[in-house]
Amino acid sequence: MTKGNVQGCVEDSDVSPRDLAARAAWLSFVGGMTQDQIAQELGISRQRAQRLVARASAEGLIRVRIDHPIARCLELERDLKDRFGLEAAWVSPGIGTGADPLIGLAPFVAPVLERFFEDTQSKTFALGTGRTLKTVVEHLRTVDGAHHKLVSLIGNVAPDGSASFYEVIMRFAEKTRAKHYPMSAPVSARDDAELVLYRSLPHVKASRALAKSADLAIVGIGQMGDDAPLYVDGFLTAEELTDLRAAGGVGEICGHIFDGAGRYLDHPVNHRMVGVQVPVQEMPVYCVAAGDSKLPALRAALGGGLLAGVFTDERTARDLISQ
Amino acid sequence: MTKGNVQGCVEDSDVSPRDLAARAAWLSFVGGMTQDQIAQELGISRQRAQRLVARASAEGLIRVRIDHPIARCLELERDLKDRFGLEAAWVSPGIGTGADPLIGLAPFVAPVLERFFEDTQSKTFALGTGRTLKTVVEHLRTVDGAHHKLVSLIGNVAPDGSASFYEVIMRFAEKTRAKHYPMSAPVSARDDAELVLYRSLPHVKASRALAKSADLAIVGIGQMGDDAPLYVDGFLTAEELTDLRAAGGVGEICGHIFDGAGRYLDHPVNHRMVGVQVPVQEMPVYCVAAGDSKLPALRAALGGGLLAGVFTDERTARDLISQ
DNA sequence: TCATGATATGGGCAAATGCTCAAATCTAAT
DNA sequence: ATTAGATTTGAGCATTTGCCCATATCATGA
Numbered sequence: 001m002t003k004g005n006v007q008g009c010v011e012d013s014d015v016s017p018r019d020l021a022a023r024a025a026w027l028s029f030v031g032g033m034t035q036d037q038i039a040q041e042l043g044i045s046r047q048r049a050q051r052l053v054a055r056a057s058a059e060g061l062i063r064v065r066i067d068h069p070i071a072r073c074l075e076l077e078r079d080l081k082d083r084f085g086l087e088a089a090w091v092s093p094g095i096g097t098g099a100d101p102l103i104g105l106a107p108f109v110a111p112v113l114e115r116f117f118e119d120t121q122s123k124t125f126a127l128g129t130g131r132t133l134k135t136v137v138e139h140l141r142t143v144d145g146a147h148h149k150l151v152s153l154i155g156n157v158a159p160d161g162s163a164s165f166y167e168v169i170m171r172f173a174e175k176t177r178a179k180h181y182p183m184s185a186p187v188s189a190r191d192d193a194e195l196v197l198y199r200s201l202p203h204v205k206a207s208r209a210l211a212k213s214a215d216l217a218i219v220g221i222g223q224m225g226d227d228a229p230l231y232v233d234g235f236l237t238a239e240e241l242t243d244l245r246a247a248g249g250v251g252e253i254c255g256h257i258f259d260g261a262g263r264y265l266d267h268p269v270n271h272r273m274v275g276v277q278v279p280v281q282e283m284p285v286y287c288v289a290a291g292d293s294k295l296p297a298l299r300a301a302l303g304g305g306l307l308a309g310v311f312t313d314e315r316t317a318r319d320l321i322s323q
Numbered sequence: 324m325t326k327g328n329v330q331g332c333v334e335d336s337d338v339s340p341r342d343l344a345a346r347a348a349w350l351s352f353v354g355g356m357t358q359d360q361i362a363q364e365l366g367i368s369r370q371r372a373q374r375l376v377a378r379a380s381a382e383g384l385i386r387v388r389i390d391h392p393i394a395r396c397l398e399l400e401r402d403l404k405d406r407f408g409l410e411a412a413w414v415s416p417g418i419g420t421g422a423d424p425l426i427g428l429a430p431f432v433a434p435v436l437e438r439f440f441e442d443t444q445s446k447t448f449a450l451g452t453g454r455t456l457k458t459v460v461e462h463l464r465t466v467d468g469a470h471h472k473l474v475s476l477i478g479n480v481a482p483d484g485s486a487s488f489y490e491v492i493m494r495f496a497e498k499t500r501a502k503h504y505p506m507s508a509p510v511s512a513r514d515d516a517e518l519v520l521y522r523s524l525p526h527v528k529a530s531r532a533l534a535k536s537a538d539l540a541i542v543g544i545g546q547m548g549d550d551a552p553l554y555v556d557g558f559l560t561a562e563e564l565t566d567l568r569a570a571g572g573v574g575e576i577c578g579h580i581f582d583g584a585g586r587y588l589d590h591p592v593n594h595r596m597v598g599v600q601v602p603v604q605e606m607p608v609y610c611v612a613a614g615d616s617k618l619p620a621l622r623a624a625l626g627g628g629l630l631a632g633v634f635t636d637e638r639t640a641r642d643l644i645s646q
Numbered sequence: 647t648c649a650t651g652a653t654a655t656g657g658g659c660a661a662a663t664g665c666t667c668a669a670a671t672c673t674a675a676t
Numbered sequence: 677a678t679t680a681g682a683t684t685t686g687a688g689c690a691t692t693t694g695c696c697c698a699t700a701t702c703a704t705g706a
Binding site for chain 2: 037060065071097099121
């Protein structure tokens with residue numbers, strides 16, 4: 001009667017709890033073992049085994065991928081490309097109605113980005129910010145992308161002086177070990193003098209120059225409803241928001257607001273951004289976005305040729321295409 | 324009360340069963356939904372949902388990876404590299420004792436190979452054969468490696484004239500879309516005249532030349548016990564097997580038999596192979612192998628410098644290192 | 647048209663899993 | 677050394693899952 005520990009793993013007293021969790025998850029998912037078997041193999045209780053597996057899942061140690069392109073999603077990808085003249089489109093299968101679309105989109109996008117980073121050719125990636133991108137980065141696995149460069153398209157300091165909460169470049173760099181160039185400056189200047197000042201700072205200058213010369217930009221998109229992220233996070237006052245909407249603003253990319261035809265507004269708010277307006281001329285811009293609220297913004301950006309590629313979910317893709 | 328079908332998926336009568344299975348698996352694994360919820364979302368019965376998810380797993384539509392290097396495995400990798408002067412080593416966590424080590428090793432190796440193929444730089448990969456490699460290939464996902472070349476190190480015709488059962492290059496090519504160059508000839512010639520004939524065939528010549536100029540070789544390893552694969556598959560007679568063992572043979576790579584010090588035997592059987600003797604001088608050779616039975620062969624190959632890299636499991640790694 | 651075999655479907659049940667709660671153990675500050 | 681707070685552990689139980697079996701549906705050929 002074998003009582004576990006046969007692999008010579010658990011008696012090593014210094015294994016970290018995460019290692020044990022990973023091992024339990026491995027036995028469960030790859031080995032197809034039941035929790036009782038895992039418990040026996042590892043010499044622990046059934047409950048502990050269950051907790052370890054649950055923990056491994058919760059901590060994102062487990063990556064599940066569906067390796068079968070669903071016909072309907074492929075079709076939507078094709079339609080999106082045709083309709084908006086995109087060079088690339090990815091459509092994730094829909095998660096149950098009502099659920100946060102990011103639950104499905106982020107784990108779907110992450111492996112695609114991983115592939116970008118596994119290329120041995122050195123590239124520079126320009127990054128936006130936001131909850132969407134942040135969630136995607138959390139689903140990235142660690143890849144060796146030390147030969148790439150990451151540069152932020154947008155400042156990292158919120159109006160209250162705090163570091164912007166949804167900044168993604170640092171987390172991205174953690175996962176890829178790429179050299180990273182955050183834009184260490186406020187997102188938005190308060191007046192023209194400040195703008196000139198910030199833009200004259202050497203490191204800001206360098207970041208802006210690098211951003212403009214990137215090989216690919218990956219951005220999110222913001223809507224301009226009552227809960228517009230720019231407003232909620234304090235980058236816009238209520239008056240400015242109203243004003244921008246009156247001027248036709250329906251969405252923003254990296255804080256630069258555009259109208260329903262995808263034309264950037266000629267508005268002071270747009271002129272005060274310290275970061276760069278996404279240079280759609282110079283590089284492909286790929287946008288990650290899904291959800292009803294983002295639909296008008298996304299439609300405008302796509303229609304106006306602001307994007308060269310899009311990651312979205314089935315539901316949003318369908319809505320984009322059906323007029 | 325929503326009765327499902329909201330995503331506009333299931334009413335499309337022409338969705339393939341596989342698509343539905345993939346979608347159910349997506350909802351289950353990524354969406355974390357219960358089978359009842361999946362059933363409702365897809366407008367099917369609970370049992371059907373369960374069957375779809377099971378089917379997706381069975382058909383390999385699901386890829387689970389543990390994205391956490393277990394300390395003990397890393398340690399073993401380091402030890403293997405130090406001990407045998409390897410440039411690379413990968414050690415998969417052990418699956419329960421007694422189980423086929425390939426259950427754990429194959430899903431562990433596959434993603435590593437995928438990465439090799441996702442490189443944009445064109446490469447030529449030389450491949451061996453065998454049950455181990457075949458199982459690994461089954462765990463590969465589809466990657467776009469159309470710019471690479473695959474070449475077989477060994478003939479693909481068994482002594483009875485059938486195509487060799489464990490040939491991997493075709494399956495490999497299916498997964499990667501790479502150009503492939505099988506060696507369309509018998510594995511072994513019956514005499515010197517036949518050998519000269521086969522080797523003079525233009526396509527064999529070309530394959531052999533390409534194989535010798537590959538950038539990386541990926542091979543399995545065979546043992547020389549009573550159930551030696553070369554013997555079981557009819558490439559050796561019982562007498563030859565006995566003879567080779569008496570001459571010190573403990574293992575083989577691509578049909579070329581070597582002794583306990585990793586020196587190829589000067590034996591007629593070795594001279595009749597139509598394929599190439601793995602050109603360890605000209606390229607790195609990585610070997611995938613695990614299991615007690617392969618231990619002597621693996622130890623000899625590693626000790627004799629026949630390999631530049633190894634994929635194995637925890638148990639085998641531990642045994643290799645502990646003398 | 648009907649018979650026949652193969653495949654798919656849903657009910658029912660045993661096994662496996664996830665979760666809550668109380669006890670135990672550990673940590674750290676007095 | 678002691679105690680308050682936090683974390684971990686295992687028992688019990690409700691939920692979920694996997695699987696067997698009887699029935700229904702489908703395809704095929706007489």
